[in-house]
Amino acid sequence: MASQTQRKVPVAHTITTIGGTPPQEAMVDKIVKAFTITPEYLEEITQHFLSEMKKGLNEEDQTIAMIPSFVEGRLTGEEVGQFLALDLGGTNLRVVLVDLQGRGNFTTKSTKYKVSDSLKTGDVKDLYNFIADCIDSFLTEHNLDYGTADIHLGYTFSFPVYQSKINRGLQKQWTKGFNCSGAIGKDPVILLQDALAKKHVPVLVSALVNDTVGTLLSNAYSKPDTNAGIIFGTGSNGAYIEKMSNIKKWKGGPTSSDEMIINMEFGAFDNERVVLPVTPWDNKLDRESINPHKQIFEKMISGMYLGEIARNVLLELVDRTLLFEGYSSKELNSQWGFETTYMSTIEADQGDSLKETHRVLSSSLNIPKVSEVDCRIVKRVCDLVGTRAARLAAAAIAGIARQSSSVQNGCDIGIDGSLYEFYPSFEQRIEQGLVELFPDVPDINKRIRLGLAKDGSGVGAALCACVAKKMAERRPSV
Numbered sequence: 001m002a003s004q005t006q007r008k009v010p011v012a013h014t015i016t017t018i019g020g021t022p023p024q025e026a027m028v029d030k031i032v033k034a035f036t037i038t039p040e041y042l043e044e045i046t047q048h049f050l051s052e053m054k055k056g057l058n059e060e061d062q063t064i065a066m067i068p069s070f071v072e073g074r075l076t077g078e079e080v081g082q083f084l085a086l087d088l089g090g091t092n093l094r095v096v097l098v099d100l101q102g103r104g105n106f107t108t109k110s111t112k113y114k115v116s117d118s119l120k121t122g123d124v125k126d127l128y129n130f131i132a133d134c135i136d137s138f139l140t141e142h143n144l145d146y147g148t149a150d151i152h153l154g155y156t157f158s159f160p161v162y163q164s165k166i167n168r169g170l171q172k173q174w175t176k177g178f179n180c181s182g183a184i185g186k187d188p189v190i191l192l193q194d195a196l197a198k199k200h201v202p203v204l205v206s207a208l209v210n211d212t213v214g215t216l217l218s219n220a221y222s223k224p225d226t227n228a229g230i231i232f233g234t235g236s237n238g239a240y241i242e243k244m245s246n247i248k249k250w251k252g253g254p255t256s257s258d259e260m261i262i263n264m265e266f267g268a269f270d271n272e273r274v275v276l277p278v279t280p281w282d283n284k285l286d287r288e289s290i291n292p293h294k295q296i297f298e299k300m301i302s303g304m305y306l307g308e309i310a311r312n313v314l315l316e317l318v319d320r321t322l323l324f325e326g327y328s329s330k331e332l333n334s335q336w337g338f339e340t341t342y343m344s345t346i347e348a349d350q351g352d353s354l355k356e357t358h359r360v361l362s363s364s365l366n367i368p369k370v371s372e373v374d375c376r377i378v379k380r381v382c383d384l385v386g387t388r389a390a391r392l393a394a395a396a397i398a399g400i401a402r403q404s405s406s407v408q409n410g411c412d413i414g415i416d417g418s419l420y421e422f423y424p425s426f427e428q429r430i431e432q433g434l435v436e437l438f439p440d441v442p443d444i445n446k447r448i449r450l451g452l453a454k455d456g457s458g459v460g461a462a463l464c465a466c467v468a469k470k471m472a473e474r475r476p477s478v
Ligand code: ADP
Pocket: 089, 090, 091, 092, 232, 233, 234, 235, 302, 303, 304, 305, 339, 340, 341, 344, 416, 417, 418, 419, 422, 423
């Protein structure tokens, strides 16, 4: 079974005329200016991104951390066997049984578990006890009994980690709404293995995998020219294949290959605010978030945040009596009350009456009075926030492509995440950004080939566990 699914993503319909009063038009113009990234500006952002990548490769503790993944070389396509994958770091916890059959073929069975807010922000021991219980019940549910041999598990842990081996690392920080106590500076593999051992669950955690690394591997299993794996979901990050000779900070000794996957942690790009077009509405989101000043790039491009940026803009319009006759609602007044999925609905809405937009505003958000001009303003705001996100995403992809000189020869880039999968025209807007960033390269979108890599944290983590198992068999000390 291949991971690629046929996608039918709706197209975003852009409106050009608002038809508002002069003060409304003036304010909309101001918002347009704040969110627009011209081709020249996009180039400037890309160049800064590239120079920050190089800094991260040269030295420790840089803004883009550029963390070596300890996954050396490329897949052979010969990876086979049954593995477990665990995915923590997004909206759900997922346990997956993966049967690798070689050359891009595999089957999966998976179960999702909801991680409550109290688990996300409580003692990390409670979180790991919960996870061990989920794995235990998954094994029972699927009748998995391996006798005396532990089943190998690839643990997709989508938070920044200082990795020291393929199955060892220390957690640097939490992101994306998680903030458990007792985890920073600890090894997530040991925390998980201890919780499993206490409950006598016969599972060996053999690889610690960032979701971007998993995405890269799963894409590479069927597309050998894969060069990067990227996530545009709750949060954003990327991984790509780098030459060892370019990883100047590497102190890990000889490796079995002259290439290694780098987990970039690019969500922190420009935390210094040197180049990004940070608006007052971004600053408001940042200030009210649980990680102020951190992950600024991620906050401008990911699913968790886009709705909140748009909400901040809409509230300013309401406060100036330029929207909804100055009335808001409990929903619109609540942090995170304007969901990114609403933006998808609104962006896809077309026709003069903007019925879907009206429905979201009056039914989902309970705004008492919604005019057609209001609908057009809201649609314009969503367009601006969504387009800016995709163009910034293009800057990151272009940075990776330039660093790895993969433009001329062509490469595949596996992308995971609901934003890429479902947000109207997100992919086309990235592609437009790439066209502007590579004016001299004809058919750039055929050379940098974006594609959905949906099962990254399942198949990718299983592939990583398989690679780790082989490494352990070769070197008993690992
Ligand atoms: P994760 O990153 O947790 O693995 P996803 O890739 O599904 O999960 O991303 C979830 C994020 O994507 C949420 O922030 C959600 O708001 C956003 N999202 C989900 N569906 C859509 C959609 N149809 N349009 C826009 N954003 C969406």
